[in-house]
Amino acid sequence: MPLELFLNATSPYARIVRVCALEKGLEDRLILNWVDPWADDAELIEVNPSAKVPALCCEDRTSITETLPILYYLDSLTEKPILLPRESLAAVLHGVGLGMGLVDAGFQTVIARKYAGRTDADRSHLGKRRLAAIERILSRLEAETVSRNSYNGDTQLTLDDIVIGVALDYLRFRLPEVEWPLRFPALAAWEDTRLTRRSFHDTRFTS
Ligand SMILES: N[C@@H](CCC(=O)N[C@@H](CS)C(=O)NCC(=O)O)C(=O)O
Structure with missing residues (x-):
């Protein structure tokens, strides 16, 4: 399974994650799942009980919530470039x-x-x-x-x-x-x- 990012187009938090994914060259491993976090989207809540974007489903389907843990994980996926040197x-x-x-x-x-x-x-x-x-x-x-x-x-x-x-x-x-x-x-x-x-x-x- 690819990585799956739950996001919306106006979230600064989700955009930070997207920019990082692009900088890390992870584009081809990432599916974007556009949701409205304010609409109590059931699929999003399943992944993130806080009902917030961004939320990430990893390739093994482990979910990671909150921007900074997601960034930390993405940075670990490729050796270069390193976002946290x-x-x-x-x-x-x-x-x-x-x-x-x-x-x-x-x-x-x-x-x-x-x-x-x-x-x-x-x-x-x-x-x-x-x-x-x-x-x-x-x-x-x-x-x-x-x-x-x-x-x-x-x-x-x-x-x-x-x-x-x-x-x-x-x-x-x-x-x-x-x-x-x-x-x-x-x-x-x-x-x-x-x-x-x-x-x-x-x-x-x-x-
Ligand atoms: N602390 C969270 C904040 C994420 C957040 O507040 N996301 C907003 C969109 S910009 C959201 O989904 N809000 C929906 C809600 O609060 O119910 C993070 O760092 O990821």
């Missing part, structure tokens, strides 16, 4: 953590707005904390852009590049009023080089 593991995981923080704060903002309305969601205690977290993470990423590995379009990506790259594009997609590309120019230049890469281009968000 041992020699720079702390630095890469540092970036992965910042990127996942941005995805979480962005996604939770979008969902809270959807169910509570934008004004109530953003003015709530948790809403203010999420928006403040987005600002702080963007500032931190901007400050660290110079020290982040330089990228010329051919260089192999590591997991931090992928998570941060998708997180930033998710903000552009769902929270355009944040206007981060105008306010964080170094980060915008860094992101531009990633979005042209095939793995990012072929997985771009569609509503």
